[in-house]
Amino acid sequence: MTNNTCPVCQRAQWSATTQSCSDYLTQHSFQVQACQCGGCYHTEVPEETDTDYYGTAYYNSDKGKFSPLVEQIFRWNHRRNADFFYTHFSPRKVLEIGCGRAYILQALKAKGCEVYCVESSQAAEWILANSTVVGLDDAQLAKFPQQSFDLIIIWHVLEHLPDPVSSLQRAHHLLTEQGNLCISVPNRSSFQARLTQCCWFHLDVPRHLFHFTREGLQQMLMAQGYEVTAVRSGGILQNLYGWWQSLANLFTPKTPNVLYRFLQGGNAWRNNLQYRALIIQILSAVIWLPVGLLGYILEEITGNYGTVTMFARKRGE
Ligand SMILES: [Zn+2]
Numbered sequence: 001m002t003n004n005t006c007p008v009c010q011r012a013q014w015s016a017t018t019q020s021c022s023d024y025l026t027q028h029s030f031q032v033q034a035c036q037c038g039g040c041y042h043t044e045v046p047e048e049t050d051t052d053y054y055g056t057a058y059y060n061s062d063k064g065k066f067s068p069l070v071e072q073i074f075r076w077n078h079r080r081n082a083d084f085f086y087t088h089f090s091p092r093k094v095l096e097i098g099c100g101r102a103y104i105l106q107a108l109k110a111k112g113c114e115v116y117c118v119e120s121s122q123a124a125e126w127i128l129a130n131s132t133v134v135g136l137d138d139a140q141l142a143k144f145p146q147q148s149f150d151l152i153i154i155w156h157v158l159e160h161l162p163d164p165v166s167s168l169q170r171a172h173h174l175l176t177e178q179g180n181l182c183i184s185v186p187n188r189s190s191f192q193a194r195l196t197q198c199c200w201f202h203l204d205v206p207r208h209l210f211h212f213t214r215e216g217l218q219q220m221l222m223a224q225g226y227e228v229t230a231v232r233s234g235g236i237l238q239n240l241y242g243w244w245q246s247l248a249n250l251f252t253p254k255t256p257n258v259l260y261r262f263l264q265g266g267n268a269w270r271n272n273l274q275y276r277a278l279i280i281q282i283l284s285a286v287i288w289l290p291v292g293l294l295g296y297i298l299e300e301i302t303g304n305y306g307t308v309t310m311f312a313r314k315r316g317e
Helices: 055-059 068-089 103-110 122-129 138-142 164-174 191-199 214-223 236-251 258-264 266-270 275-283 285-302
Strands: 014-022 029-035 040-044 093-097 114-118 134-136 149-155 175-186 210-212 226-233 307-314
Touching: 014 191, 068 103, 068 149, 068 236, 093 103, 093 164, 103 114, 114 138, 134 138, 149 164, 164 175, 164 214, 175 210, 175 214, 191 236, 191 285, 210 214, 214 226, 214 307, 236 258, 236 275, 236 285, 236 307, 258 266, 258 275, 275 285
Parallel strands: 093 114, 093 149, 114 134, 149 175
Antiparallel strands: 014 029, 029 040, 040 210, 175 307, 226 307
16 A cells, blocks of 8 residues: 655655565565665555554553553653653644654643644554543544644654655644644664664564655655754664664574564563574674664764654745
């Protein structure tokens, strides 16, 4: 069901040379193609598939995506993001497209914002049912008038969408003139991605349908009528762990992310125990811990972050 057009350059000029990368949850292989514009990569997913690539292994359990301690860190990180948004933008009405467990929105709501979420994934139904935020489906969102929101967040979601361009267009319609759009995505042009290729932690095929470079994302935003006001690191948690897990994957390329699944605990780990690969990934930490730290520092210094966050506003006429 993926759109075959590059969301950055709007052409279909995917390279013939492909990489075959495997899904850490199902071990299915997927071809990843590069667009000739250099701004975007694309995961080829067969149109006919019976496999639910999200499902319980991805969302793990109704208690959280991770084991309790890691879930708390994850939640703390989202509260920090919410603090940042509140301090810098003082939003009144916030929409998050793809809110996951809605930790950002819950924190913004506690500060007095009016918050809404679109989350179409069936696996996330319980999240909306158990959360205090207002969940909307596409039809409900379509009823909101133009310029309804002064902050729209798309946090590690754009890469999952079959048609990212239409989501940016919809956000453009719903954003106030002075409103802010905030997008965070993995950066395919980061050093960690280019060094580790299919072993890159943030590749996450086939759930990530598009893989944007930093320049590609910026170009796409400009093409959809935005001006980028700031580019920041996607955060230490995502970027440093991205390095560590990607390097650890190089030691067990056939069973990537095994350490991540162990940290997740719950269904993701129990359904597919791989102790041998886990031990290899843990023992190789003597190498990937220091190397990953250096890589992380290099990315922060050069601005070539493993995950990148962009802030944008509607461009004036
Ligand atoms: Zn392109």
